[in-house]
Amino acid sequence: MRSFSLIDFISLVEALRWTVALVVLALVFGAPLALGLAMGRISRFAGLRWTMAGLIQTIQSVPLLGLLFFFYFGMPVFLGIQVPAIIAVTVAYTLYTAAFLGEIWRGGLEAVKQAQWEAGACLGLSAWQQFRHIIAPQALRLSLPPTVGFLVQLIKGTSLASILGFVELARAGQVVSAATFQPLLTYALVAAIYFALCLPLTLWSRSLEARLDGSR
Amino acid sequence: MALVEIRDVHKTFGKTEVLKGVSLDVEEGEIVTIIGRSGSGKSTLLRCINALESVDTGEIHVEGARVHAKMPDLKKFRQRVGIVFQAFNLFPHLKVERNITLAPLLTGRIDKAKARALAEDVLTRVGLADKIDAWPEQLSGGQQQRVAIARCLAMAPHLMLFDEVTSALDPELVGEVLKVMEAMAKQGMTMILVTHEMGFARNVANRIVFMHQGRVWEQGPPAKLFANPETPELASFIASAK
Numbered sequence: 001m002r003s004f005s006l007i008d009f010i011s012l013v014e015a016l017r018w019t020v021a022l023v024v025l026a027l028v029f030g031a032p033l034a035l036g037l038a039m040g041r042i043s044r045f046a047g048l049r050w051t052m053a054g055l056i057q058t059i060q061s062v063p064l065l066g067l068l069f070f071f072y073f074g075m076p077v078f079l080g081i082q083v084p085a086i087i088a089v090t091v092a093y094t095l096y097t098a099a100f101l102g103e104i105w106r107g108g109l110e111a112v113k114q115a116q117w118e119a120g121a122c123l124g125l126s127a128w129q130q131f132r133h134i135i136a137p138q139a140l141r142l143s144l145p146p147t148v149g150f151l152v153q154l155i156k157g158t159s160l161a162s163i164l165g166f167v168e169l170a171r172a173g174q175v176v177s178a179a180t181f182q183p184l185l186t187y188a189l190v191a192a193i194y195f196a197l198c199l200p201l202t203l204w205s206r207s208l209e210a211r212l213d214g215s216r
Numbered sequence: 217m218a219l220v221e222i223r224d225v226h227k228t229f230g231k232t233e234v235l236k237g238v239s240l241d242v243e244e245g246e247i248v249t250i251i252g253r254s255g256s257g258k259s260t261l262l263r264c265i266n267a268l269e270s271v272d273t274g275e276i277h278v279e280g281a282r283v284h285a286k287m288p289d290l291k292k293f294r295q296r297v298g299i300v301f302q303a304f305n306l307f308p309h310l311k312v313e314r315n316i317t318l319a320p321l322l323t324g325r326i327d328k329a330k331a332r333a334l335a336e337d338v339l340t341r342v343g344l345a346d347k348i349d350a351w352p353e354q355l356s357g358g359q360q361q362r363v364a365i366a367r368c369l370a371m372a373p374h375l376m377l378f379d380e381v382t383s384a385l386d387p388e389l390v391g392e393v394l395k396v397m398e399a400m401a402k403q404g405m406t407m408i409l410v411t412h413e414m415g416f417a418r419n420v421a422n423r424i425v426f427m428h429q430g431r432v433w434e435q436g437p438p439a440k441l442f443a444n445p446e447t448p449e450l451a452s453f454i455a456s457a458k
Contacts, residue, residue, distance in 0.1 A: 119305035122266060123319035123371060124295035133318060137309050 004185055008176045012189060015172030019197075022158040022168065023151075025090045030097025037102030039131075042109050052102075059099035064157050067092040072164050085164050096157070100150050108143030109135060148205035152198045169193060217280060219244045219375060219406055220265060225274035227260055234260045236430035237274070242375075247407045249417040249438075252427035253453065258410040261427070262377050265408065266299050279374065295323060298368030299377040302384050304360040306352040312339070312363055313348045316370045325371065338366040342396045358389030362396055369400075376400065378409040414457050418442055426450045 040052035059067070071088035075081050083091075112135050120130035162171030173190035177183040218241035227235040234257045242248050250258045263269040265276055267283050267290060276283040278297060287293060307315050316338060317331040326334055332348075339345045342362040352360055361381055368376060378397065382390045394416050401407060401420050411417060417424055418438045425435040428449045434441065445451040 113305075115301065115303060115305045116307065118268065119301070119307070120319075122268070122294055122299045123367070124291045124293075124323050125319055126291060129322050133322065134307055138307075141309065 002180060004176075004180045004182045008180060008186070009189065011176060012169065012172050012186075012193065015167050015169050016193065016197075018161070018166050018168035019155065019158050022089065022093060022161055022166070023155055026093035026097040026154055026158075027151075029090065029094040031101060033094065033098035034101035034105055037098055038105035038109055041102070041106040056099045056103055059095050060103070064092070064096055065160055065163075067096055068160055068164060085166070089161050089164060089166065093154070093158070093161075097150075097154060100153075101147065104146045104150060105139065105143050107146075108139035111142050112138045145205045145209040148201050148208070152201050152205075155197055155201075156194060218242060219246075219279060220408070221275075221277040222261070222265070223275045223277075225261070225264060225271045225276060227257075227264060227269065227272050229260075234430055235264070235271070238427075238430070238432055239274075240425060240432055240435075242406065242408060244406055245404050246423065247401050247421045248409070248423050248425060249421035250408065250410045250425045250427055251412070251414070251417060251453070251457075252433075256427040257430045258427050259379050262299070262379050262408065262410050266294065266297050266377055268299075291323070295319075295325070295371045296374045297377065298371060298373035298375070299379065300361070300364050300368055300381045302380040304352075304357070304364045304384075306360055306364055306367070308352050310352075311348075312344075312350050312352065312355075315352065315363060316367045319367070320370050323371075334370055335366075338369040339363070341369060341399070342366045343392070356389060357385045358392045361385065361393050365393075365396055365400075375406045375408070378407065378411065380410050380412065382411065382413055412457070414442075414454075426453065428453075 037052050037056060040048050041056070043049050043052075062070075068089065071083065071092045072085060075083050075088065116134050116138070117130050120134045121127075125133070158168055159170035161168055162174070165171075167175065169190055173186050177186040180186065220240070220242040222238055222240040225235050225238045226233065236257075238257070238261055240248075240261075250261065252258050260269060264271050265278065265283065267285050267287065270285040278293070281287065281289075281293065283293065307318070310318065313332065313335045316335045317326070320326045320334060321328065321331055335348055336345060339348055342365055344359060344362055344366065347355060347359060347363070352363070355363065365381075381397075382393050385393065390413065394413060397407070397409075397416070398420050409417075409421070421438055423435060424438050424441045426433045426441070426445075426447075426449075428447075434445065434447050434450050441450070442454060445454060
């Protein structure tokens with residue numbers, strides 16, 4: 001046993017690397033998928049709409065912990081594929097992000113009036129041009145606050161990766177607390193770091209909400 | 217050959233037959249005003265001309281080409297036929313200039329260097345040259361509608377459709393929009409309007425088309441139609457619109 005020192009604090013901050021890495025991985029792979037899901041959900045083709053809705057519904061119904069377990073422990077059992085932890089975690093967080101962001105963005109896209117599509121079509125624009133230049137920018141503005149809200153959820157959600165052995169912030173907290181026997185101090189610090197990470201985002205989201213006000 | 221030829225068009229929404237065999241020709245340079253009670257199929261007919269709605273049976277030809285939602289050059293066709301809506305439908309996230317130049321730039325009608333000049337030109341024609349850098353929400357309803365008209369003009373259409381463009385405006389703003397339309401009429405633009413503005417129909421239109429229950433009930437020059445309606449339906453419509 002040793003007392004809590006600067007080294008412990010540094011190891012906590014260092015573990016932030018994994019927290020940030022997991023968030024970045026989830027967004028890099030999850031956001032494009034989310035866009036695809038959102039566009040599928042508003043497609044003209046009923047079959048595509050239902051498929052995407054089913055996918056989103058399924059992923060949203062499974063706890064994040066369940067997704068992590070499935071891809072790390074489940075894949076070897078069901079499919080006989082041993083996946084490296086980083087792959088399993090990336091896939092799980094990607095799907096989680098895609099499902100929730102996809103649904104948020106779908107709402108944003110649908111909140112833009114149908115007449116805006118029509119106005120673009122009447123000027124001779126293609127469906128893609130209407131989406132890209134008229135609908136998407138408006139939907140993005142409408143979706144920004146809930147998107148940032150989800151980002152905060154995601155940051156906190158990365159703590160679950162600790163159970164698969166990732167030494168991210170939460171896991172580092174466990175390690176430090178075990179070594180120093182000062183759980184109260186350690187976890188208070190961990191909480192403070194999460195707070196410091198999420199608060200600016202929350203504030204940013206709130207200011208966006210006030211500034212954009214849905215219209216422009 | 218007429219610019220617009222409509223032949224025995226039928227259109228049904230669900231169980232309601234909105235158009236029950238409409239035929240109508242519009243010559244180049246003509247200003248045709250469609251009047252009638254709500255539900256008589258005026259707006260639907262207008263939307264069919266632009267392929268925003270597809271007809272069930274019958275045919276519509278514009279400049280000799282048959283109009284339907286799957287026509288091969290639908291995008292090119294829509295660039296030649298402008299439509300202005302009751303609700304303006306400006307793009308709220310773009311300034312006035314970009315509202316106007318977006319489509320001409322994306323469709324390759326003009327290049328970037330000429331965009332601003334084009335916006336200035338069409339805005340001058342609707343009397344709003346000073347609003348080029350404004351956001352749509354900073355404009356009054358009448359100004360927004362004039363920008364919407366300018367946006368159409370920027371595509372240099374051969375035919376303009378107006379779907380109750382003054383119905384959403386405060387009474388004191390109606391005049392400025394009608395004035396712009398009147399100026400366009402004088403410049404020889406072919407126009408088909410659906411409107412409740414009887415004064416405008418009387419003074420500007422070459423021809424009035426009275427629609428009733430999904431049919432062209434009666435049509436003719438405004439002076440004759442308003443003075444001597446042949447059908448009791450038109451007579452009662454004129455009486456109620458006064």
